[in-house]
Amino acid sequence: xxKKNLSLSTQQKVRKSLSSRYKKETLFQxxxxxxxxxxxxxxxxxFYSVLxxxxxAFTQTYIxxxxxxxxxxxxxxxxxxxxxxxxxxxxxxxxxxxxPEVNNRRDRRELYKLISIGAVYQxxxxxxxxxxxxxxxxxxxxxxxxxxxxxxxGNIDRKLDESKRTISNNQMMWIxxxxxxxxxxxxxxxxxxxxxxxxxxxLAGIYSALKGSFLMxxxxxxxxxxxxxxxxxxxxxxxxxxxxxxxxxxxxNNLAAVPSIVFGLLGLAVFINWFGIPRSSPLVGGLVLSLxxxxxxxxxxxxxxxxxxxxxxxxxxxVGASHMQVVAHHILxxxxxxxxxxxIIGMSRALGESAPLxxxxxxxxxxxxxxxxxxxxxxxxxxxYLWADSPERAFAERTSAAIIILLGFLLTMNLLAIYLRKKxxxxx
Amino acid sequence: MLRKSLxxxxxxxxxxxxxxxxxxxxxxxxxxxxxxxxxxxxxTVAAERYGRSTNFKTxxxxxxxxxxxxxxxxxxxxxxxxxxxxxSRAIKDSEIRLCAENGxxxxxxVKIGYDGIVLSNSLEAKSFNLTLKEIFxxxxxNIPDASGKIISNPYQKWNEINPKLPDxxxxxxxxxxxxxxxxxxxxxxxxxxxxxxxxxxDLKNSNGDRYKSICHGIREDGAFxxxxxxDNLIIQKLETNPNALGIFGYSFLDQNNDKVKGTxxxxxxxxxxxxxxxxxxxxxxxxxxxxxxxxxxIPGLKEFLREFTSERAWGExxxxxxxGLIPMPDEERFMVGEAVNxxxxx
Numbered sequence: 001x002x003k004k005n006l007s008l009s010t011q012q013k014v015r016k017s018l019s020s021r022y023k024k025e026t027l028f029q030x031x032x033x034x035x036x037x038x039x040x041x042x043x044x045x046x047f048y049s050v051l052x053x054x055x056x057a058f059t060q061t062y063i064x065x066x067x068x069x070x071x072x073x074x075x076x077x078x079x080x081x082x083x084x085x086x087x088x089x090x091x092x093x094x095x096x097x098x099x100p101e102v103n104n105r106r107d108r109r110e111l112y113k114l115i116s117i118g119a120v121y122q123x124x125x126x127x128x129x130x131x132x133x134x135x136x137x138x139x140x141x142x143x144x145x146x147x148x149x150x151x152x153x154g155n156i157d158r159k160l161d162e163s164k165r166t167i168s169n170n171q172m173m174w175i176x177x178x179x180x181x182x183x184x185x186x187x188x189x190x191x192x193x194x195x196x197x198x199x200x201x202x203l204a205g206i207y208s209a210l211k212g213s214f215l216m217x218x219x220x221x222x223x224x225x226x227x228x229x230x231x232x233x234x235x236x237x238x239x240x241x242x243x244x245x246x247x248x249x250x251x252x253n254n255l256a257a258v259p260s261i262v263f264g265l266l267g268l269a270v271f272i273n274w275f276g277i278p279r280s281s282p283l284v285g286g287l288v289l290s291l292x293x294x295x296x297x298x299x300x301x302x303x304x305x306x307x308x309x310x311x312x313x314x315x316x317x318x319v320g321a322s323h324m325q326v327v328a329h330h331i332l333x334x335x336x337x338x339x340x341x342x343x344i345i346g347m348s349r350a351l352g353e354s355a356p357l358x359x360x361x362x363x364x365x366x367x368x369x370x371x372x373x374x375x376x377x378x379x380x381x382x383x384x385y386l387w388a389d390s391p392e393r394a395f396a397e398r399t400s401a402a403i404i405i406l407l408g409f410l411l412t413m414n415l416l417a418i419y420l421r422k423k424x425x426x427x428x
Numbered sequence: 429m430l431r432k433s434l435x436x437x438x439x440x441x442x443x444x445x446x447x448x449x450x451x452x453x454x455x456x457x458x459x460x461x462x463x464x465x466x467x468x469x470x471x472t473v474a475a476e477r478y479g480r481s482t483n484f485k486t487x488x489x490x491x492x493x494x495x496x497x498x499x500x501x502x503x504x505x506x507x508x509x510x511x512x513x514x515x516s517r518a519i520k521d522s523e524i525r526l527c528a529e530n531g532x533x534x535x536x537x538v539k540i541g542y543d544g545i546v547l548s549n550s551l552e553a554k555s556f557n558l559t560l561k562e563i564f565x566x567x568x569x570n571i572p573d574a575s576g577k578i579i580s581n582p583y584q585k586w587n588e589i590n591p592k593l594p595d596x597x598x599x600x601x602x603x604x605x606x607x608x609x610x611x612x613x614x615x616x617x618x619x620x621x622x623x624x625x626x627x628x629x630d631l632k633n634s635n636g637d638r639y640k641s642i643c644h645g646i647r648e649d650g651a652f653x654x655x656x657x658x659d660n661l662i663i664q665k666l667e668t669n670p671n672a673l674g675i676f677g678y679s680f681l682d683q684n685n686d687k688v689k690g691t692x693x694x695x696x697x698x699x700x701x702x703x704x705x706x707x708x709x710x711x712x713x714x715x716x717x718x719x720x721x722x723x724x725x726i727p728g729l730k731e732f733l734r735e736f737t738s739e740r741a742w743g744e745x746x747x748x749x750x751x752g753l754i755p756m757p758d759e760e761r762f763m764v765g766e767a768v769n770x771x772x773x774x
Binding site: 117121156157160163164165166196198199200272276278279280361363364365366367368376386388389390391392393396 | 460462468469473475479485486488490491508551658679682685686751752
């Protein structure tokens with residue numbers, strides 16, 4: 001220590017170090033602020049790219065055509081015979097009528113490709129609903145094929161050489177004419193919400209995946225919530241504090257950090273190979289996901305129980321309540337909001353999981369909507385993965401749309417968790 | 429109260445575990461398909477059309493990779509095992525043995541057509557015309573030098589391999605080793621180019637392992653970039669990086685003609701016609717395998733085979749060719765179709 005330093009009073013010392021201490025504080029603030037802004041920038045980029053790409057998937061181009069129900073239909077016993085009736089021909093003749101100048105075979109084939117193959121199924125449904133239309137002429141609107149959809153949405157560059165486009169010059173001319181006359185219109189893409197998966201982008205929907213996810217979360221909730229709460233209460237209130245309970249605690253914390261694919265392998269070995277639960281069913285998916293959420297629920301439930309002031313428990317014991325009564329009448333009701341929040345956060349994690357589902361066969365092409373928990377089904381994140389991997393261009397925007405929907409559900413669940421916490425939170 | 433709820437709980441679990449799926453497992457009313465991710469886009473289209481045009485349920489198609497699919501397929505006979513597995517290569521002897529051990533003695537092989545593997549780059553970049561030998565020299569980990577000695581690959585730029593090629597860094601994106609596309613690419617393109625060296629060709633008989641390690645080894649110094657199984661991602665990267673080449677299946681080139689173009693291999697352009705007639709060198713047959721014992725047990729299996737082998741599906745102008753499957757020649761198609769529909773096992 002130099003003499004000079006010794007001669008300084010405490011006040012002087014403080015004053016001298018003041019500026020450097022302030023500097024450190026501002027530096028730290030800037031550091032924090034810049035990390036926050038990096039996070040925000042990434043979030044904005046992510047949202048921008050998903051929203052800008054996915055937004056157009058909520059609309060779909062439809063083409064209006066005058067179809068003639070007087071020809072090509074075979075009616076037997078007052079019912080339309082779907083095997084002998086030629087629905088394809090009805091749509092084709094409607095297109096030919098709209099463009100009578102197209103008469104060579106090759107051009108006609110191109111013309112037919114304007115319309116989605118789903119038009120036929122729509123026609124069948126329409127006739128099922130209103131069989132009185134047989135013999136008349138109706139103007140119906142059909143989804144266009146995904147290439148037309150992409151073209152109308154401006155995702156195909158018309159200046160490119162014809163061989164490099166999925167739309168030919170002729171098709172471009174027809175589409176331009178139809179758009180000009182208002183016969184091709186954009187409508188809300190209801191197929192996206194009501195259909196199962198499909199390899200035709202214009203028919204593909206997330207309904208089967210969504211329903212699969214809900215069935216799975218239902219199983220996860222009824223399995224992991226009661227088990228998780230019971231385990232937490234036992235560990236907090238009844239279990240003797242010894243080496244074994246310490247070991248269990250360490251293991252539970254450890255399980256919460258295990259990569260989710262491991263649970264998938266476990267599910268494959270135990271639930272499918274040993275118990276014989278059908279592959280790809282929401283039942284096995286829900287059981288695997290409940291293994292995944294169980295540690296989260298146990299940990300958050302224990303935290304909720306420990307947050308209750310011991311005085312409440314002691315008072316109850318003091319007036320003669322049994323241990324069981326203390327738990328049922330005081331601990332459980334007071335800790336329940338916290339447990340619920342933990343469960344919802346665990347559920348939202350389960351909703352976004354796809355890795356464990358890979359092992360149990362839920363990464364699959366499922367068209368039919370699952371109705372019971374043993375039907376094959378996929379899940380929302382799986383659907384995103386499958387669409388992202390499809391070669392057809394129109395799936396790119398549908399992938400983003402599915403991400404938007406998944407984000408919407410996650411946001412809703414997390415908001416619900418916050419709302420419940422705020423509403424039922426008690427301060428002591 | 430506690431005892432009652434415990435009773436209900438165990439009853440519920442009992443129903444769940446025995447009543448619920450013990451029955452559903454005994455029979456299955458939909459077809460279960462597993463296997464190759466390369467065949468997946470074709471099978472799913474056929475499955476969807478079949479599901480929509482018949483009263484049967486739409487088959488469930490999982491993408492597990494060829495090897496994983498065959499392993500599941502050979503697991504045994506019964507509703508819990510898949511009926512069909514897709515494969516981007518022919519079944520191996522070891523897999524046939526595994527199947528036989530588990531009681532699957534009769535397997536129907538269905539060859540569905542061909543698939544080309546393409547090297548592509550951005551439309552803005554210059555077109556490449558590579559020989560198989562040049563592809564090998566650009567991608568191999570170890571290559572023979574002028575005297576035939578094996579050295580680690582020194583080439584960093586294309587024009588170092590052949591002065592006619594552009595003066596730009598070698599940068600190739602491709603699938604990881606788990607992919608069937610990678611296997612086929614290594615076998616057809618790398619090994620094909622490797623065999624052009626007489627010194628290595630001789631090695632094949634004298635030291636098979638060494639031959640394989642030279643011909644199948646892909647460099648790890650950054651010139652080859654593993655881009656994951658997602659081919660759309662490779663195309664996106666090619667768009668932003670005109671210097672790079674990407675390796676993927678022909679169907680992706682077909683769908684993205686406005687973004688990327690195919691590299692000529694041995695001066696042959698990867699087009700539908702060239703792959704179909706066999707002049708494009710990097711192409712392979714695709715298959716699926718059917719368990720004969722499941723025909724007649726799982727409803728609709730026979731009808732599904734008929735749909736897949738119908739002219740409107742796998743024919744010249746069928747809907748599968750719209751998706752990039754290269755159909756077999758008429759005669760072969762007819763022969764395979766006959767054999768399949770009469771359920772002739774291998």
